Amino acid sequence: MLYREAGQFKTTYAADQQLFPIRQDRIGVLVLLAVAFFGVPLLASEYWFSAILIPFLIFALAALGLNILTGYAGQLSLGSAAFMAVGAYAAYNFQLRVEGIPLLVSFICAGLTAAGVGILFGLPSLRIKGFYLAVATLAAQFFIVWCLTKFPWLSNNSSSGVISTQKLIIFGHELNTPVEKYLLVLSIVVFMALAAKNMVRSTTGRAWMAVRDMDVAASVIGIRLMPTKLLAFAISSFYCGVAGALYAFCYLGSVEPDGFSLEMSFKILFMIIIGGVGSIMGSFLGAAFILLLPIFLDVALPFFAELFGLPFSSATVSHIQITVFGALIMFFLIVEPHGLARLWQIAKEKLRLWPFPH
């Protein structure tokens, strides 16, 4: 009976409409944030920051962007990585070409640029749905990567489109260490996740979900399909764009167009499938799962191989990784389409009744 709302009576609608209406959730989130901002910087090693935590946050942000579009507004997209690429190259170019532009401003501009491109590639969604729309977004994926390689201006005439990002200067202070980069990424991701949570619990989100669940009924109620869908494309791409800028500036430092491959788009899609389609938290769970699973298998498989005296080559390990991935995705698609977030929900419902079975 640790997790219960019993006794927490809502006497006003305001109390019932809080971001996290159940007290334990509220406390949980605050603790999590405190740990992320203050605990982790004290404990984690440099490797953890640059190889695990920073990419986790960045991919969680991209997954969140895709989740807004696919999970909430119901428009399938296979172009997430391409929108990240737009963000990365836009941020680079704003830094390069606009004298004295603050880094954060160029991140915002990068998001806006991606949003613009997103709207453009979202236009087919006004006519086509589902599988066919996915194919149209596939076009975005290839076209954008092609553009970035084809037009040298976009990468300041570097060979094969590789860019090395500028210095990270925030409020006159240069960020050098992984911890500082981590804190920058964390702040941006937390802010944007809260903003997303706010959007999906208000009219904006309800309009998206209405279009997703039953578009004829939505339009009869007065929701205009075109602006609603395009807004979802814009905001989703904004999130992916900012994620792309962070990916280039805070994670890799140097990127090339081909790095933002279709494979990466699929990876982001798998994150939301496994984490939970239509769930903010699911985006984080999915990103953690997809990024940590290979690391876990890398360590665990050789260990077991040795234990049982099996000859595992590194090629076998990567084959097994792919197999496990495929199996998991099939599992979630068939058994639990709402992903880890739903499993978490079920666990909470059980916990609510615990220790009484009914």
Next chain:
Amino acid sequence: MSKKIGDVILDLQNISLRFGGVKALTDISFNVKQHEIRAIIGPNGAGKSSMLNVINGVYHPQEGKIFWHGNERKKMEPHMAAQQNIARTFQNIALFKGMSVLDNIMTGRITKMKANFIEHALWFGRARKEELEHRKKVEEVIDFLEIQHIRKTPVGRLPYGLQKRVELGRALAAEPSMLLLDEPMAGMNVEEKQDMCRFILDVNDQFGTTIVLIEHDMGVVMDISDRVVVLDYGKKIGDGVPDEVKNNEDVIKAYLGAGH
């Protein structure tokens, strides 16, 4: 009943609607007066649902004129019906399956909420205030329909009869001046039907909402409607107060012919 039936607010003149070779509606004229309960009846495939879809702009008739409050309505899109205060429910429940009862009904008020997505994202300005104000209205609807106990339930988990009630709630949340109901009692048991009848009559009575209703249950139709239109194979074969329609020979024939 002591209510006052007003002037004609919706006038349909010579409406014809075709889908390829299928004539769904042929040269149909009828009107709806303010505050009345107007029933549309007819055998399966008669064109009743198509008629509602014409009224709220989902279908566009090839011929005919529509006057709304005396003005001819030109090309109409579905979302414009909402702006003109016309709400509806569907024959096959069209709730938003992934959302709770509360959110479904809140969505019914969407045209009345003005905050934009930036205000929502940052939860400032009109966003917070509107959410509270409209929640209050929505709770009134929830009380009216006696569904307080399920307000947080995802609609997909509700039994059929309750889903129909929630869909009515979503329509009522818009505070419509005209309500189009497509078989609101289909598939319900006697008790649920009685509840639904009561709600429809109360809406009509308390809020003065004009109601256009499609229903197969003749008992219900003759009981609660002020005037009835009868369609058969896309043509109008009867129009008048229940008693008139009941004794209309064409109507009797159509119903006997259709095996009723």
